[in-house]
Amino acid sequence: MRELLEPYRAGRLELANRLAMAPMTRGRADDVTGVPSPHAATYYRQRAGAGLLITEGVYVNALAKGGPGIPGLVTDAQTRGWREVTEAVHAEGGTVFAQLWHVGRMTHPSTLPDGELPVAPSAVAVEGEQIFTRDGLLDHVTPRELTMSEIAATVRDFASAARRAIDAGFDGVEIHGANGYLIQQFIGDNTNLRTDEYGGSVTGRLRFAREVVEAVVAEVGADRVGLRISPDNPVNQLAETDAPTTYRALVEALDPLGLAYLHVLENGAYGAIADLRPRWSGTLIANTNAPEPSSPEAGARLIRDGHADVVALGRLFMTNPDLPARLANGTPLAGPPTENVYGGGAEGYIDYPTATDAPGTPKSPAAAA
Template sequence: MTSPLLAPYEGPHLRLRNRIAMAPMTRGRADDVTGVPHPLTGEYYAQRAGAGLIVTEGIWPHPLGKGGPGIPGLVTREQIAGWRAVTGAVHEAGGTIFAQLWHVGRMSHPLNLPGGATPVAPSAVRIRSEGIHTNEGNVPHVTPRAMTTAEVEETIAAFAVEASNAVRAGFDGVEVHGANGYLVQQFLAENTNRRTDRFGGSREGRLRFALDVVRAVADAVGPERVGLRISPDNPENEIAEEDARGTYRALVDALDPSGLAYLHVIERGAYGALADLRPRWSGTLIGNFNGPEPTSQRAGEEVVAAGLADVFSYGRLFIANPDLPARFAASAPLARPVEDLVYGGHAEGYVDYPPLARV
């Protein structure tokens, strides 16, 4: 049987050469001072342009949105120029590339922020269990500062500016990172959003930031160029969603009429998010599993064959297999990444994994 992942996809706003997306993956190689992507980032993504869609690593819309060393921005003229070279290389290779817009909220540290600033969040709720990576090693989290209402509005506007910058840099579209316990999900979750203004206090209030960000970004670049990534019921980064089903049904219902490029759902936890949300979403749906091991070819095929998603995204397998769709097509062996070279550094472990023909 030919893999359902290898069939081209034609959705309302997306035409992809296959149904395999490269999931967003932070690689920590940008210039830590300027936030400009690494000079090899264009080559890295161009090597992976056989994916139907590439979603870049998370990119900050505001200096306070940066989570760790070597994470790029999309704010300054130099950063935009750096990304223009990346999108040019991917387009030259026939690929489609969306920029992931990522504000980490409380998942940062003064050592990672300009001027030693305190991280901002919906509420001053500190993450307790895990340390955070900085240039001085792993350190405990600090208590974030609750954003004022005006700051929340400024941050929404910053996402819209980042989206416009992405289009100026040649991206085919943008993906709002609403997953994995970062700022957008910190507004959605009951345990991290204790606000009493209109961005909290009720389900409607907790949804407002996500909806306002997506709408502001869609107003800036057109809804057909905007995707949203969510991870319902994902406990990562100490998120506790008391009513994931209620929250995400309401979010999806509110956004379905907007005509977005896609919804990208990470399935994790007890709530079967793909099965629950698929019937409520009339546009393109991208599925992803986030388990302890890299998701297999078979797992994505089953999801697409069952109609639970139109496209499936792979993260870890793309690190050491730049031509992953060709390997799936050939049932070829898959290379394993060198763990120590995933984050930070330069060419090694980044652009030196050979394609199948050269293995």
């Protein structure tokens, strides 16, 4: 576990340890204004012992919003709300990146302004599954294909949201290219049926991802930009027939830019972390997605074996706000959350105790003896 607790420095990143809190949507922002929850500053401050905090996904324009209570980085009020979060994290010596998110087809007219249709690379619907909205679970609708000028505007919206993130005091931004949302919908074979320059070939399907990264880099500087990818990940009905070829090409194209990091979420038959590590010369953050929460032991092994520089953990950070301290002290960990994950207020959000708060939980093995 020692490996996870060592400091990490590269470029602008100066992390107190090699643990990142993975981005996790909590659905607690004001659903009308998209301003982060009044408890968000406390939630992130409580977890600022992570070397790197990555926020929940934050929408970059009105059609990018995936469900109730998702926060934005589009208006001045949202930007002010995030400033409270970054100030709280920095007061604890933490580092925090905002995750920039466009969900593409993974939303519903009842979530979007004026009941608009979701947009996507192509008019391909998610079949046989429902999506959570403020009116409960509803069937997916068929999205509308983005026009060329809308694609250009969406690229600019990622850059504008990145500018707002820096104005709000974030140390950087993570572009959400994972989990079957808009960027991966452009990459996937079953979601991108375009025959123009944004589809058709590996180069075409990667074009949107590259343009978003390049626009955000031009806006805020490469050393403030991370990219999250999830090669071969079937989540949200995405299919990639040749993930290794596709992601090797993406990594080869982006490596020279000098990004703050590449965040690889491994889920699928393709062993993406081990395959992409030697092809990426910068910082690599690793995360795995499985029914069980990723284990700190497995994370420490990834660092020991040279597969990752930093390891992201999600659910364990939710229930163990002082996770690095617990690992340092050998304190037992709370299990993953079972309720109050999405939506609501303080409950299940800022009331998970630290080891020091928890009655009857020993602070350290020595204290237990």
